[in-house]
Amino acid sequence: MTNSLQAPRRGEPLLIDGLSKSFGEREVLRSTQLAVQPGQFIAIVGRSGCGKSTLLRLVAGLERASSGRIEIDGKTLTGLSEGTRIMFQDARLLPWKRVIYNVALGLPKNRRDDALKVLAQVGLEDRANDWPARLSGGQRQRVSLARALVHNPRLLLLDEPLGALDALTRVEMHRLIEELWLANGFTALLVTHDVQEAVALADRVILIEDGHIALDETIALARPRSQGDPAFAALEKRILDRVLQKPQQPGRVSLTHPKGSEADWPGVPAHGLRWAI
Amino acid sequence: MTYPNDTPRPGVGSIPPDQLWPGLYPETPLPWRKLATLLVAIWKRLLPWLVPVGLIAGWQIASSLGWLSTRVLPAPLAVVQAAWTLSESGELWVHVKVSAARALTGLAVGGGLGLLLGLLTGSSRIAETLLDSSIQMVRNIPALAMIPLVILWFGIDESAKLFLIAVSVFFPIYLNTFHGIRGVDPGLIEMGRTYGLSRWQLYTQIILPGALSSILVGLRFSLGLMWVILIVAETISAQAGIGYLTMNAREFLQTDIVLVGILLYALLGKLADVFAKGLERYWLRWHPGYQAQ
Numbered sequence: 001m002t003n004s005l006q007a008p009r010r011g012e013p014l015l016i017d018g019l020s021k022s023f024g025e026r027e028v029l030r031s032t033q034l035a036v037q038p039g040q041f042i043a044i045v046g047r048s049g050c051g052k053s054t055l056l057r058l059v060a061g062l063e064r065a066s067s068g069r070i071e072i073d074g075k076t077l078t079g080l081s082e083g084t085r086i087m088f089q090d091a092r093l094l095p096w097k098r099v100i101y102n103v104a105l106g107l108p109k110n111r112r113d114d115a116l117k118v119l120a121q122v123g124l125e126d127r128a129n130d131w132p133a134r135l136s137g138g139q140r141q142r143v144s145l146a147r148a149l150v151h152n153p154r155l156l157l158l159d160e161p162l163g164a165l166d167a168l169t170r171v172e173m174h175r176l177i178e179e180l181w182l183a184n185g186f187t188a189l190l191v192t193h194d195v196q197e198a199v200a201l202a203d204r205v206i207l208i209e210d211g212h213i214a215l216d217e218t219i220a221l222a223r224p225r226s227q228g229d230p231a232f233a234a235l236e237k238r239i240l241d242r243v244l245q246k247p248q249q250p251g252r253v254s255l256t257h258p259k260g261s262e263a264d265w266p267g268v269p270a271h272g273l274r275w276a277i
Numbered sequence: 278m279t280y281p282n283d284t285p286r287p288g289v290g291s292i293p294p295d296q297l298w299p300g301l302y303p304e305t306p307l308p309w310r311k312l313a314t315l316l317v318a319i320w321k322r323l324l325p326w327l328v329p330v331g332l333i334a335g336w337q338i339a340s341s342l343g344w345l346s347t348r349v350l351p352a353p354l355a356v357v358q359a360a361w362t363l364s365e366s367g368e369l370w371v372h373v374k375v376s377a378a379r380a381l382t383g384l385a386v387g388g389g390l391g392l393l394l395g396l397l398t399g400s401s402r403i404a405e406t407l408l409d410s411s412i413q414m415v416r417n418i419p420a421l422a423m424i425p426l427v428i429l430w431f432g433i434d435e436s437a438k439l440f441l442i443a444v445s446v447f448f449p450i451y452l453n454t455f456h457g458i459r460g461v462d463p464g465l466i467e468m469g470r471t472y473g474l475s476r477w478q479l480y481t482q483i484i485l486p487g488a489l490s491s492i493l494v495g496l497r498f499s500l501g502l503m504w505v506i507l508i509v510a511e512t513i514s515a516q517a518g519i520g521y522l523t524m525n526a527r528e529f530l531q532t533d534i535v536l537v538g539i540l541l542y543a544l545l546g547k548l549a550d551v552f553a554k555g556l557e558r559y560w561l562r563w564h565p566g567y568q569a570q
Contacts, residue, residue, distance in 0.1 A: 060471060062467065062471065080470060080471055080473075082473070084471075085471070085472070086468075086471050088464065088468060090464065092462075092464050092465055092468040094465060094482070094483060094486070095563050095564070096319070096486040096487075096489075096561075096563040096564075097482075097486075097563075098563075104476070105469070105472055105480070106469075106473045107472050118404040131562075131563045132563075133563065133564070133565045147472070151472070151473075243487075
């Protein structure tokens with residue numbers, strides 16, 4: 001945490017207060033409470049369907065909360081927010097625009113040069129005139145990161161942006177995201193199913209389970225973090241074990257856990273497992 | 278004799294030519310080998326033309342020897358001659374101009390309306406519920422089945438032909454525009470909204486380009502239909518145009534001119550298709566499926 005304070009902070013504080021969201025009968029989030037300091041990097045982990053992406057879409061203003069409220073920079077959120085940008089799981093580049101015009105999307109014409117500068121920051125200035133179809137998956141996500149950063153966001157939401165990338169590219173992207181976050185000082189909210197990714201990047205790792213926050217772990221490791229570090233591994237294991245503790249969501253059919261209480265649940269050996277799916 | 282490494286050696290698959298033709302190949306002098314490869318290349322180019330050219334030659338011979346009556350089919354040379362005379366007198370161009378103008382006006386009216394209504398029903402749910410089922414009902418009426426009614430409404434005038442063409446090109450463009458717009462990735466639209474695009478920008482930068490490939494498919498369908506309907510409409514009655522030219526020639530048993538008319542229709546159809554393909558290649562150049570190899 002001390003480390004993240006070194007960078008110039010321009011991030012927005014985020015407050016989530018009693019936030020609930022239901023889709024029909026199904027309650028995805030139940031009176032969630034979360035306060036995020038300006039410039040903090042938060043990772044949200046949890047099993048698929050736990051509501052972590054819904055939380056991100058609520059903060060983005062893409063969904064309406066059933067109850068409760070979200071406050072960004074002291075103002076209650078009512079819709080899309082000017083200072084917030086999202087990086088989606090699929091890069092969502094416009095295939096009919098060349099890379100540079102994808103980055104410049106939504107920019108006024110006199111700021112086109114900025115697009116090229118940010119593209120250089122993600123190391124793709126030589127691909128400025130290519131069609132997105134010509135890029136690899138990792139390059140597409142770098143373009144999409146540049147497209148988000150060119151707006152100087154004060155809150156960056158990352159919705160499993162690296163989920164579809166291979167392990168090497170992912171490590172590369174971690175470094176890039178961390179670097180740009182330290183340089184720009186925005187508040188970051190990363191949804192991921194990869195506990196290692198969460199520990200590598202975040203100041204705080206938050207576990208969402210059954211629609212509420214079940215764990216809020218501060219990661220005090222110095223940056224840049226190394227995965228070989230024993231403290232890193234211990235933290236990762238602890239969080240992963242906690243994620244896997246809860247066997248199944250109620251109502252789901254379980255093949256290995258046909259009856260009995262949760263205490264009977266033998267649990268999954270976490271050794272060698274990196275993914276909380 | 279050995280060869281410099283940079284000369285291409287014709288072989289079969291991975292087998293090098295020296296192994297394919299042992300003994301003979303390496304000794305062949307270089308200029309001769311070059312000539313041989315050139316001849317093979319020319320031969321390969323000419324091969325597909327062998328059958329059509331042979332057919333036309335056979336047709337010409339059959340006509341010259343009197344085996345084929347000119348009332349059934351005129352000699353190819355006579356057709357060329359007729360085309361030449363007609364174009365020299367300027368008559369041909371008058372008729373081509375009239376026909377092309379008819380077709381394009383019909384396309385502009387019908388296609389334009391189809392595009393506009395497709396954009397409307399594609400973008401707005403209210404417009405869809407209000408209009409789409411009615412349009413789908415009318416779509417099932419073949420345009421040509423309306424000819425008697427159209428003649429009653431418009432007479433055998435110019436407007437009747439325009440109406441028929443417009444009606445028939447309307448539906449392919451309407452349908453493909455509608456589905457093109459509905460097929461635009463909602464994720465891209467959501468992305469555009471979060472990146473602060475205005476409604477107009479969303480439309481021009483995301484929705485319209487996303488629907489374009491589908492709209493162009495509709496245009497190509499429409500261009501094909503346009504010529505078919507034009508031919509039928511011009512055959513019913515006309516005072517000018519390719520249809521008039523051929524029907525007039527039929528009265529006087531001028532089969533060569535009839536054939537000129539038929540070939541002209543084919544040529545114009547091909548021209549329209551080439552034009553549409555060119556549009557696709559330009560507008561969809563971002564699409565891997567349309568990129569030049």
